[in-house]
Amino acid sequence: MEMEKHLNCSRGGAESVLGLKPSSSLSIAYHPEYGPHNDIVLLELDEKLLPDVFNQRVFIRGQPDDDAVLCTQSKTYAVKFVGTSNSVCLVPPSNQSGMRRKLQDHEENGCDLERASVIKLAPGSMEIVEIAPRLDKLKSLLSQAPYGIEDASEMEVEGLGRDEKGLYKWGDLVNEIQASDEELKSGLQSLSAFEIDGYWRLLDETYMDMILKMLLHNCVLLDWTLNALDEDEVLGVLESDGFPRKVAHHCLSVYGDKLQEGGCKPFWKLNDKRVSVHFARSVLREAEGNMKMERFLDEWRRKVPIGMETSLEILEGEILTEKIGIEIWIRAFRASSLPSAAADRFSILFKERPRWDWKDLQPYIRDLNIPGVSLEGLLLKYTRRVQSSSHEEPVFTAR
Incomplete structure (x- = not known):
């Protein structure tokens, strides 16, 4: 001035x-x-x-x-x-x-x-x-009203009033979530949220499962190649099956990778890992608890399209296994469900298990992002490292 x-x-x-x-x-x-x-x-x-x-x-x-x-x-x-x-x-x-x-x-x-x-x-x-941005509240807010089959049915009925309870526009999220715009956008992407009718929504897992299964069914029925799906053709068929076009496109973006951009005709390739993880979650969700490993692997492989990977390595951060007698049991334990605050994260982990092998612990803490603090620094602050010899894997307990 x-x-x-x-x-x-x-x-x-x-x-x-x-x-x-x-x-x-x-x-x-x-x-x-x-x-x-x-x-x-x-x-x-x-x-x-x-x-x-x-x-x-x-x-x-x-x-x-x-x-x-x-x-x-x-x-x-x-x-x-x-x-x-x-x-x-x-x-x-x-x-x-x-x-x-x-x-x-x-x-x-x-x-x-x-x-x-x-x-x-x-x-x-x-x-x-x-x-780090405080994004834990974001999932809580969006989980209040996930987009499901009822929402899709409402779209087909003109003039039907919308209940906006539990729905959030971008401006609402900015007011509620303590994060920068870029961090908020990244948080929405990590949750696979999408914007429809002006509101940011999560897609109901059961409804998402329906769309993905119908997509795979059409691949077999219409002899589509999983590595080269024509976007317009796929969305057109899914729309004729009763799924809103924007929701079908969201499903394609969650489980596929776009192959061509710009003026070229868009094609998609289904991502083997994301599709396989989806069906592993589905099997464990239906089990509602522990499953014997042998039964889990059998049901998982039956659900996943032929040729897609079904090794346990791709389920890091998704499952925990436990040996009881001669049997190995498996259950869902997702890293994405854990809090982003380091103290809260380690507290839950050590309530789950008092001792963690490094290979089991690492998938559940590698996404922790605390500015100015390395992963080694977090381990020093919140854990005690026990290692009998340099040839053995370290074990971590609560500090």
């Missing part, structure tokens, strides 16, 4: 402090409006964040009961108050609204303007520390 010409004198304002030379001094005095001014706080920032602040590209996010966070377009920062025992004097600029009139009044009364006018003593400042 350009200063008014008749205020180019630095007396009394922040300019008088900024213009001080090393080893020089300046008297200070109470500003005519000196007081607590609780609406003014100091914020200490890394220099690289200044462009975002000056161009109004930062946001404070959180509900009234949350600890506030500051978000840029791509990162999230915790905001913490740090007190100081020193007196930090805040001196407003001399061209601040109302400052000129107050100083003129004091000048007329013979006051010495060769002083910096202190408007407030700050007891400390706010500092920001980069943190």
